[in-house]
Amino acid sequence: xxxxxxxxxxxxxxxxxxxxxxxxxxxxxxxxxxxxxxxxxxxxxxxxxxxxxxxxxxxxxxxxxxxxxxxxxxxxxxxxxxxxxxxxxxxxxxxxxxxxxxxxxxxxxxxxxxxxxxxxxxxxxxxxxxxxxxxxxxxxxxxxxxxxxxxxxxxxxxxxxxxxxxxxxxxxxxxxxxxxxxxxxxxxxxxxxxxxxxxxxxxxxxxxxxxxxxxxxxxxxxxxxxxxxxxxxxxxxxxxxxx
Amino acid sequence: xxxxxxxxxxxxxxxxxxxxxxxxxxxxxxxxxxxxxxxxxxxxxxxxxxxxxxxxxxxxxxxxxxxxxxxxxxxxxxxxxxxxxxxxxxxxxxxxxxxxxxxxxxxxxxxxxxxxxxxxxxxxxxxxxxxxxxxxxxxxxxxxxxxxxxxxxxxxxxxxxxxxxxxxxxxxxxxxxxxxxxxxxxxxxxxxxxxxxxxxxxxxxxxxxxxxxxxxxxxxxxxxxxxxxxxxxxxxxxxxxxxxxxxxxxxxxxxxxxxxxxxxxxxxxxxxxxxxxxxxxxx
Numbered sequence: 001x002x003x004x005x006x007x008x009x010x011x012x013x014x015x016x017x018x019x020x021x022x023x024x025x026x027x028x029x030x031x032x033x034x035x036x037x038x039x040x041x042x043x044x045x046x047x048x049x050x051x052x053x054x055x056x057x058x059x060x061x062x063x064x065x066x067x068x069x070x071x072x073x074x075x076x077x078x079x080x081x082x083x084x085x086x087x088x089x090x091x092x093x094x095x096x097x098x099x100x101x102x103x104x105x106x107x108x109x110x111x112x113x114x115x116x117x118x119x120x121x122x123x124x125x126x127x128x129x130x131x132x133x134x135x136x137x138x139x140x141x142x143x144x145x146x147x148x149x150x151x152x153x154x155x156x157x158x159x160x161x162x163x164x165x166x167x168x169x170x171x172x173x174x175x176x177x178x179x180x181x182x183x184x185x186x187x188x189x190x191x192x193x194x195x196x197x198x199x200x201x202x203x204x205x206x207x208x209x210x211x212x213x214x215x216x217x218x219x220x221x222x223x224x225x226x227x228x229x230x231x232x233x234x235x236x237x238x239x240x241x242x243x
Numbered sequence: 244x245x246x247x248x249x250x251x252x253x254x255x256x257x258x259x260x261x262x263x264x265x266x267x268x269x270x271x272x273x274x275x276x277x278x279x280x281x282x283x284x285x286x287x288x289x290x291x292x293x294x295x296x297x298x299x300x301x302x303x304x305x306x307x308x309x310x311x312x313x314x315x316x317x318x319x320x321x322x323x324x325x326x327x328x329x330x331x332x333x334x335x336x337x338x339x340x341x342x343x344x345x346x347x348x349x350x351x352x353x354x355x356x357x358x359x360x361x362x363x364x365x366x367x368x369x370x371x372x373x374x375x376x377x378x379x380x381x382x383x384x385x386x387x388x389x390x391x392x393x394x395x396x397x398x399x400x401x402x403x404x405x406x407x408x409x410x411x412x413x414x415x416x417x418x419x420x421x422x423x424x425x426x427x428x429x430x431x432x433x434x435x436x437x438x439x440x441x442x443x444x445x446x447x448x449x450x451x452x453x454x455x456x457x458x459x460x461x462x463x464x465x466x467x468x469x470x471x472x473x474x475x476x477x478x479x480x481x482x483x484x485x486x487x488x489x490x491x492x493x494x495x496x497x498x499x500x501x502x503x504x505x506x507x508x509x510x511x512x513x514x515x516x517x518x519x520x521x522x523x524x525x526x
Binding site: 053056057058077078082085086088089090092094097098099100102111112115116156159160162163 | 411412413415416417418419420421422423424426430431434435
């Protein structure tokens with residue numbers, strides 16, 4: 001399929017891991033088109049989360065490049081320009097670990113706005129974001145240990161959407177959650193994507209969920225190798241109801 | 244026997260109360276006594292030298308007729324001042340160095356920690372003596388000497404803590420949310436290490452007090468006429484051989500009991516923030 005616009009996210013020949021002698025990923029390539037939803041499936045330990053971190057510019061690969069909207073990433077973590085870093089929103093698997101335990105849910109959601117100097121609009125936007133993920137009133141004043149996993153993950157999703165990312169990376173976003181919360185969070189993501197045209201890279205091992213949610217799914221084998229690793233499957237056109 | 248009969252809970256409650264009681268009593272004494280009983284540190288009274296404890300002089304008098312109780316309280320005041328200021332100095336330096344090394348990571352981290360290792364390999368007291376020897380005797384050289392030699396362990400603790408926090412997902416989330424290095428450090432990493440750093444600071448106070456006394460005992464700390472616990476023990480060594488025990492015993496007790504009380508409170512605090520590690524009294 002040829003696209004007139006450059007893909008929202010393009011990973012080229014990524015070799016990454018935590019030990020240069022034994023990388024988790026070798027020469028993996030993945031493309032997420034503008035506005036496209038791609039599901040990344042694979043057994044645990046195959047490097048899905050590492051690939052998600054590389055895509056979010058949070059983990060520097062040993063080799064390979066990341067392109068966002070056609071522009072190559074100029075660095076990773078703090079070396080990436082702020083505009084590129086914030087163009088990718090991330091939701092992690094475990095909300096407990098992804099939330100600073102000292103911040104209230106309201107400050108958690110507002111944190112990206114404050115960090116990027118948008119203090120003035122923070123209050124209004126926080127309320128709007130909280131409403132969009134279904135978090136009400138007094139929950140926002142609580143700290144992470146006073147809310148459930150599901151409520152905390154809603155706040156984490158709101159935080160990821162705060163800077164209106166062009167690409168959303170959800171790393172096992174719903175693995176810890178029950179079915180109704182899963183459905184609600186997927187609906188929030190889809191609603192945001194519909195309004196903003198953002199692309200999605202959803203990582204997970206729940207085949208049923210990702211096949212229903214995403215335009216296509218990509219499968220990673222354990223010890224992913226170049227070329228052979230990623231098998232792509234396109235969703236049947238009839239099956240369009242996500243979430 | 245009786246301490247074994249006490250349950251651990253009760254034993255701990257007793258320890259907290261005893262420690263807190265001593266610390267409060269010491270604080271009240273060092274604040275109130277100098278207001279009520281001014282001390283001329285140069286004054287001697289040879290007519291009343293080396294008197295055994297009596298109602299007039301509860302702790303007796305020393306070899307030049309000075310009241311041991313009053314000098315003990317003044318000595319403890321200097322020791323506490325030096326201990327607290329030096330411990331804070333050491334903790335601020337250690338936290339800054341450790342947090343910077345841990346947050347920067349990579350080569351910077353390795354280089355900074357090697358420097359810490361090099362400093363640690365020199366005995367504290369030797370390095371402390373070298374530092375005080377560069378100045379005239381006084382309170383501030385002692386504070387500098389203790390502060391500059393005792394930040395190393397705090398730096399190690401803080402760095403380890405920052406390294407473990409740095410790899411958490413919430414730091415990744417902050418980076419992804421556009422936070423600068425500075426903001427990640429100040430808003431997410433530093434608050435996470437403050438309990439550990441605070442504990443290190445409190446545990447450092449007894450250590451610094453002993454260090455000050457050791458320097459004074461060696462004649463390198465405060466000027467010899469100043470009432471300091473180390474100076475008093477040093478000055479009274481000769482009279483001990485003649486059987487006059489009070490000028491050394493009481494300053495010794497003033498050194499041991501308050502520092503044990505502070506360490507006891509710090510131990511309880513450590514149990515609270517890290518219940519898995521049984522605390523030992525660390526001086």
